[in-house]
Amino acid sequence: MRNKLIASMAILLASSTAALADASDGKVKIGILNDQSGVYADFGGKSSVEAAKMAVEDFGGKVLGVPVEIVDADHQNKADIASNIARQWFDTDQVDAIMELTTSSVALAVQAIAKEKKKIDIVTGAATTELTGKQCSPYGFHWAYDTHALAVGTGGALVKQGGDSWFFLTADYAFGYSLEQQTGDFVKSAGGNVVGSVRHPLATTDFSSFLLQAQSSGAKVIGLANAGADTQNAIKQAAEFGITQGGQRLAALLFTLAEVHGLGLEAAQGLTLTEGFYWNRDEESQKFGKRFFERTGKMPNMIHTGTYSAVLQYLKAIDKAGTDETEAVAKQLHELPVDDVFAKGGSVGPNGRMFHDMYLLEVKKPGDSKEPWDYFNVLATIPGKEAYIDPAKSGCELVK
Known part of the structure; x- marks a missing residue:
């Protein structure tokens, strides 16, 4: 009996260790980088951060048995500031993916850094088609809309x-x-x-x-x-x-x-x-809108709801891949259908563009x-x- 108990404990410990190994650093960390004080503060801003937190909560707060953390910063619509934050997040703060990225110049700069570092970026706040055109990345995704x-x-x-x-x-x-x-x-x-x-x-x-x-x-x-x-x-x-x-x-x-x-x-x-979204379009969007309003005092636009969708899909991709390793997660992001309050029957092209109505x-x-x-x-x-x-x-x- 004692030997069986020891064996069971060893299997449990090995499973726990494997889960932690598959999720780097024992956590999954997502950075929301956008304009929180300038002309696009209402466009995305702190409300996008709340949308990201809603997605984490709706997913259950964990993936692969480890906690999911949201961090955020204001890039002030300046590519150099955004680049410095992105490098610090990737190099020292153990951030696994960066999202939102309002302002096209910022998004292009951060996507280039994410490509260099082999990290995921999902853009919901910027519009330029260059993100999935000549400056596309195997780890870059464009989610909510484009020009x-x-x-x-x-x-x-x-x-x-x-x-x-x-x-x-x-x-x-x-x-x-x-x-x-x-x-x-x-x-x-x-x-x-x-x-x-x-x-x-x-x-x-x-x-x-x-x-x-x-x-x-x-x-x-x-x-x-x-x-x-x-x-x-x-x-x-x-x-x-x-x-x-x-x-x-x-x-x-x-x-x-x-x-x-x-x-x-x-x-x-x-x-x-x-x-790409209107809260009063149908019953599901209305329910999401009212939940969002309770947290922010405003109804969501396509940037906010697109950020919710991007975070949720990223967590689904990690769960499906069984790891937060970038190549495996990027593969799942390209393959998994997108079906949530933002996009019905959405799909991701080989250039990282998410197709939705x-x-x-x-x-x-x-x-x-x-x-x-x-x-x-x-x-x-x-x-x-x-x-x-x-x-x-x-x-x-x-x-x-």
Whole structure:
């Protein structure tokens, strides 16, 4: 009897040791790196951190028998600061994966470091298609949306509605350039034309000179190829110039529920935009939205819910692989279907792009909103295979 007991204890100890060995450092550590104090603080910010924590809790708090820890930091929209944090996290703080990564320049810089260090990164906050194009990585994944999906959604809708001439007001960095180019290409392929553009610095407070150029262009649509507080300020100041009253239409090319709330329905009504998630779309999204609201005091947008999905899928991949070793987890991230509150029937391409449906939305008039945060009419669902670039045409060297 004694020998059997000793043998059983030895097997149990060996199993426990094996589990710890399969999860490096006896824990799984995920870093949420984003803008928590600047123009994109509402866009993602601390609310994305809460979404990540929700995913860990919903998974059970552990994977492979070891605890899962969320850490976070503010990169201040600066690639050098983000790079320093990423290197410290990977080299000394035992962080296994970095996620969210608002701002395209930041995401590209951190993805390059993750590739060098052979670590996982999953981008939910940045938009550039370069992440899954020429700068793709075997360990890099793009989850919530990208500039191509936004161009297909918002650009396509307005051309069909007669908005066939465009002038772009563009944020002067990688994200803005990509969004302007791809939307412009889509407008032209649909029979429209681009009459001009102007670029503005990140975190601009005075849009008057840029808006005057857009107004004098005579374009039917002024495409705002920016995001966060920049888009909100541009819309507010456009109202002061009477741009929409003069017959021109504003297209917010990256605008989410968070920014509509900050702007208010009175100013935002009638705007057309594209998102990857809307909390009031169905019963499951409503339940998630209310849980999120209890923790944050706001309803989630596609960045928040996309971060939840990314963390959850990463943990599923570790569990399926039986280890948190990067190569094995990356393989599972490419192979596992994505089925959660954010994405139904989602799949990951060989370039790391996660394919999921996007939604064409119109901001309601104040009188049509039935409850707080009830801001959108869903005009159309855009299937993932239409919204995103075919991996074979992405320019990613990983695609055979």
